Amino acid sequence: MSDSISTRPMTRREAIAAAAAFGAALAWPARFQYPPTLAWRERRDAYPQGVASGDPQPDGMILWTRRPPTRGTTARRLRVEVALDQEFQRPYAIANATMSAESDWTCRVLVAGLQPSRPYWYRFIDEHGFGSRIGRTLTAPSSDDPRTIRFAFVSCQNVQQGACNAYRRMIWEDARGAPDDQLDFVLHLGDFVYEVVWYPPDRPRGMYARRLRDIVRYPHGEKHGDFHVPTTLADYRALYRAYLLDPDLQDARARWPFVCVPDNHEFSWKGWQSQENFGTGTIPAQTRKVAANQAWFEYQPARVARPGDPADDRFQPPRVADAPLLEFDENGLGREPGNLAAVGSLTVHRSQRWGRNVELILTDNRSFRSEPLSNRPETAAFRPTDFPAVVSEDVTEVLDAGRAMNDGQPPPTIRFGGKEVPNPRVTAAPQSMLGAAQKAWFLGRLGAATAPWKLWGNSVAMLDWRTDFQNLPRALGPRWPTTGYALFGDDDWSGYRHERREILEFIRQRGITGIATICGDRHAFLAGVLSSSLPPKAFEPVAVEFVTGSISAPGLFEAMQYTVPRKHPLRPVYVYDPVYDPSTREPAQPAINVSIMHGVRASLALQRTGHLESAIAASNPEVAPHLSFVDAGGHGYAVVRADPDELAVEFVCIPRPINRAGRANGGPIAYRVTHCVRQWRSGEAPRIERTDVEGQLPLVE
Numbered sequence: 001m002s003d004s005i006s007t008r009p010m011t012r013r014e015a016i017a018a019a020a021a022f023g024a025a026l027a028w029p030a031r032f033q034y035p036p037t038l039a040w041r042e043r044r045d046a047y048p049q050g051v052a053s054g055d056p057q058p059d060g061m062i063l064w065t066r067r068p069p070t071r072g073t074t075a076r077r078l079r080v081e082v083a084l085d086q087e088f089q090r091p092y093a094i095a096n097a098t099m100s101a102e103s104d105w106t107c108r109v110l111v112a113g114l115q116p117s118r119p120y121w122y123r124f125i126d127e128h129g130f131g132s133r134i135g136r137t138l139t140a141p142s143s144d145d146p147r148t149i150r151f152a153f154v155s156c157q158n159v160q161q162g163a164c165n166a167y168r169r170m171i172w173e174d175a176r177g178a179p180d181d182q183l184d185f186v187l188h189l190g191d192f193v194y195e196v197v198w199y200p201p202d203r204p205r206g207m208y209a210r211r212l213r214d215i216v217r218y219p220h221g222e223k224h225g226d227f228h229v230p231t232t233l234a235d236y237r238a239l240y241r242a243y244l245l246d247p248d249l250q251d252a253r254a255r256w257p258f259v260c261v262p263d264n265h266e267f268s269w270k271g272w273q274s275q276e277n278f279g280t281g282t283i284p285a286q287t288r289k290v291a292a293n294q295a296w297f298e299y300q301p302a303r304v305a306r307p308g309d310p311a312d313d314r315f316q317p318p319r320v321a322d323a324p325l326l327e328f329d330e331n332g333l334g335r336e337p338g339n340l341a342a343v344g345s346l347t348v349h350r351s352q353r354w355g356r357n358v359e360l361i362l363t364d365n366r367s368f369r370s371e372p373l374s375n376r377p378e379t380a381a382f383r384p385t386d387f388p389a390v391v392s393e394d395v396t397e398v399l400d401a402g403r404a405m406n407d408g409q410p411p412p413t414i415r416f417g418g419k420e421v422p423n424p425r426v427t428a429a430p431q432s433m434l435g436a437a438q439k440a441w442f443l444g445r446l447g448a449a450t451a452p453w454k455l456w457g458n459s460v461a462m463l464d465w466r467t468d469f470q471n472l473p474r475a476l477g478p479r480w481p482t483t484g485y486a487l488f489g490d491d492d493w494s495g496y497r498h499e500r501r502e503i504l505e506f507i508r509q510r511g512i513t514g515i516a517t518i519c520g521d522r523h524a525f526l527a528g529v530l531s532s533s534l535p536p537k538a539f540e541p542v543a544v545e546f547v548t549g550s551i552s553a554p555g556l557f558e559a560m561q562y563t564v565p566r567k568h569p570l571r572p573v574y575v576y577d578p579v580y581d582p583s584t585r586e587p588a589q590p591a592i593n594v595s596i597m598h599g600v601r602a603s604l605a606l607q608r609t610g611h612l613e614s615a616i617a618a619s620n621p622e623v624a625p626h627l628s629f630v631d632a633g634g635h636g637y638a639v640v641r642a643d644p645d646e647l648a649v650e651f652v653c654i655p656r657p658i659n660r661a662g663r664a665n666g667g668p669i670a671y672r673v674t675h676c677v678r679q680w681r682s683g684e685a686p687r688i689e690r691t692d693v694e695g696q697l698p699l700v701e
């Protein structure tokens with residue numbers, strides 16, 4: 001849908017139309033006590049992917065399950081029951097839905113007519129009397145409800161490479177929390193699945209120090225190097241089916257409603273629009289984008305629009321062919337009709353009021369973005385190859401802005417590695433992350449939102465994470481090729497700086513306050529304030545950002561720990577290796593946290609002295625005036641609490657989830673840290689304050 005979701009309760013007629021639009025059957029409160037017509041018995045084996053609910057509103061949500069043919073029984077009809085109690089003594093709504101192989105035996109039901117801000121329980125029953133597990137869900141508060149809004153946000157669950165201990169911990173804590181401190185929903189910011197799959201025999205040594213789980217073999221698929229990627233609808237469906245067998249993920253979906261947006265891996269690792277890239281050039285993949293969207297639609301209970309006949313509750317894939325994108329509009333959107341049909345086959349961006357205090361705005365950061373700089377062959381000359389995992393901030397600024405650089409006066413050459421290299425993007429349009437249509441919608445929502453907190457579910461982060469390789473001591477060897485800072489990657493908003501500036505300028509000029517962007521993707525915890533530029537340029541924060549660590553996918557610290565050799569002169573910038581002492585066996589630590597907060601001289605001092613205080617004494621205060629916290633080695637989840645005056649975000653960090661904890665509490669906590677932001681006035685800069693710490697922060701002062 002292209003507008004804010006109304007929080008007025010739907011009439012029955014509206015609910016019927018909405019159910020059709022979202023491809024779901026409708027459940028509505030029963031006027032009479034209905035008789036239990038079927039003998040119900042729980043048969044979880046008949047529902048191997050469990051149950052789920054999603055996109056709650058004050059009067060309902062979408063319920064989901066999958067009931068495939070199993071052990072000789074095929075079900076084509078499901079009855080769903082919604083009750084006020086877990087024992088189903090107080091049934092409230094009921095509906096019938098049909099299923100078929102055409103939607104991979106998944107089932108979506110829109111429930112309407114419920115009461116705001118309360119839990120409900122639901123279950124599915126087939127015509128043989130086989131029942132699903134019982135799911136719990138919650139309705140959203142109505143828009144005049146002043147209560148605190150509480151939710152968790154998560155991203156990046158790689159079930160092949162790690163365990164979902166974070167969900168187990170979240171469930172354990174929520175079940176023990178006071179009723180008014182329990183979560184209202186879980187916001188999933190993408191990488192719900194990882195389409196890049198290593199079949200264990202192809203990589204017997206595993207990934208870093210992790211073993212690879214044999215979770216899926218694609219029916220079709222394609223091999224690139226030593227990994228496999230999906231190529232058909234059957235492949236993407238197989239991936240979701242495999243992921244949803246994870247018991248911790250399944251229990252989380254059965255406990256809370258999820259609000260989901262896809263990020264890149266729901267389609268393709270380096271995907272943009274309908275194109276893929278596995279490091280050897282662009283691969284047209286319109287058919288795969290449609291397949292990825294269809295599988296997402298079938299497996300995520302979300303209120304997202306898709307084209308086609310609204311009376312037909314299936315995803316109706318547009319006919320497309322894989323074709324190169326040769327012509328682009330002013331925002332980098334490929335005009336090829338199949339590309340437009342593929343990226344238009346699902347409308348992910350949406351917005352919703354949560355009580356009086358929160359407007360949640362969700363965007364799609366992958367389907368409309370112009371080709372990332374790091375994919376483009378013309379930018380290859382600007383890669384600082386001696387420096388792991390970074391690009392140059394100054395060069396990225398010029399390449400991203402293209403002809404719009406310096407108010408339309410882009411430099412004809414860029415100084416890099418001691419040479420003047422021709423600027424390959426001197427006539428190119430600036431890059432766009434959101435695309436023109438979605439950006440107009442997004443800015444419109446931001447400008448119109450009246451809730452005190454405008455929370456942007458922004459799958460990829462905006463905060464620059466950088467370090468000062470320009471200050472590297474000469475004696476160390478490697479020569480940084482520019483005079484400015486190094487950025488850790490350019491695949492997120494730090495590589496789409498021109499449009500980031502446009503959005504932050506819009507916020508500043510309109511004097512909009514209370515904006516926090518809520519992100520995933522980086523596999524790191526970060527908290528900070530957002531400014532269009534950083535020292536040595538102006539530093540003028542206008543919004544705040546919180547980024548959650550991954551549920552399980554490896555982060556930058558872990559990657560550097562296992563790929564930057566012990567003798568590499570820059571290893572101490574990324575990894576602190578305590579001097580080996582057999583009595584303590586102290587593990588490697590994320591020196592990268594120190595490099596991002598304080599610069600490279602600080603992390604070098606840390607390796608030399610072994611003391612964080614000595615490191616901080618060597619701090620460059622200009623590296624990160626915008627950051628309050630960074631941990632590039634942390635995993636877990638984050639919890640938001642939004643009151644009218646204050647936004648508090650708690651990062652719950654767990655140890656690296658290599659193995660399933662196998663305990664009811666999901667295993668221990670590494671640390672917990674809370675940052676708060678008071679509501680600020682127009683013209684004031686927001687400030688982040690650390691209010692609570694439990695456990696030992698990893699090389700963070």
Ligand SMILES: [Fe+2]
Nearest residue numbers: 156191521553
């Ligand atoms: Fe990820």
